[in-house]
Amino acid sequence: MSAETASTDKPRALVRLDGVGKNYGNIIALRDVSLEVAPGEVTCVLGDNGAGKSTLIKIVAGLHRHDEGTYEVEGKPVSFASPREALDHGIATVYQDLAVVPLMPVWRNFFLGSEKRRAFGLMDIEFMRSTTKNELLAMGIDLRDVDQPIGTLSGGERQCVAIARAVYFGAKVLILDEPTAALGVKQAGTVLRYIVQARERGLGVIFITHNPHHAYPVGDRFLVLKRGRGIAYRSKGELTRDELTTLMSGGAELEELAHELESITSKEP
Template identity: 65%
Template sequence: MSEEHIIELRGVGKAYGAFRALSDINLSVDAGTVTCVLGDNGAGKSTLIKILAGLHKPTEGEILVDGEEVSFGSPRDSLDHGIATVYQDLAVVGEMPVWRNFFLGQELTGRFGKMHEAEMREITHERLHHMGIDLPDVAVPIASLSGGQRQVVAIARAMYFGARLLILDEPTAALGVKQSGMVLRFIAAARDEGLGVIFITHNPHHAYLVGDRFILLNLGRQKMDASRDGVTLDELTLEMAGGGELSSLAHELER
């Protein structure tokens, strides 16, 4: 295993004309770790995802993969470096079977383009079983699964197709407590299998359950970079809520 970070950002910024979405972002992700990127709406999380996924190029700064500087010109460039992004909407076809969604765009085919359906079904069932989800039939429409199960299908798919780094875009945002717990367990499982994970979230409680490192964005700037040993859940929650500004307001209100 390389001693270099899977990915490292140095002084990365992004401007859209006169609007600056990100400024001087520095972060690195190692194999077998979960880096949580937190922030409210407008903090810059979506722009960061698009840069890492190869959708947008940074205006300034460097991106390094395994210690070598890279430039992602497209999502394919990012995927070719083992970086898989699982978006909040999952990009699944609801009425298609689970196995078809698992292999969507990467179907196993033989002569004359005939799909190896039995093999794809078997692989899908095995990979989901490995992740702790036992479906009676992977031929059911993926829309019939719970939100948490659909997230796990997307995570298992990325792992099967060789991802070394998973970028998860608000995977628990629309889920209840039980389904969120399912997804968080599988984030931890991906880490335990040696993957690097970037967990994008606005929920400090979810972040703290699985995170090894915490990056807090505010209006496009990096407000915090702390290891798990360097911050408590209460401190992380306070910073998310406004940090020192909130404390000052509380003192004023107490007068």
């Protein structure tokens, strides 16, 4: 633990959004959304299609700028112009459609864009192969052969390589956009285990999913979005698995209705 965080009980938030909003022309994609991601914590963002999940993480990842509210990284307000800038602040994103070159070996994909070179610009292949092997092993992935094309790995394994890569290149915050959506039960389980591992290494994780059964076991905090608004933001102690499931299935509509009725009745004289 660094001296900075050791002096306080609660680790400083890596990411903090406060009242963040985003429009696409006339469409309100996100309104008044707040969340906080601390080191060693997994924040799950849930919601149906069109709820605003991707918009939210695109703001955090530097792909879009927010129109309203504040976005802070380690206590400082930011407004990133690009994902590169976000990455320089330790914020790494693993997208649903992984940017991999299927025919290239696993180790080439691991170092893609950040190749290790020796004198005269020659690639240090041995270093990259052994590092890839060891980093994957450290996350419990025992690949027989890091020379095999990454396209031969399962979807779950590819997600795990992407996670290990982000960790190796110094990510503090890992954003995962629906990493388990296209996977079967067993493979989803593998990815969920690596999410827990990333947390144990002290990363802050933002895990986007529409599946409460994937979110609940690994999450520390839960943000449920509905039509661009946060309809629930709770820590695990304040939420049961059943409540989360209900929020995700129509129950969300009831909660929203209750909210609306409350604000209408409170306005009446």
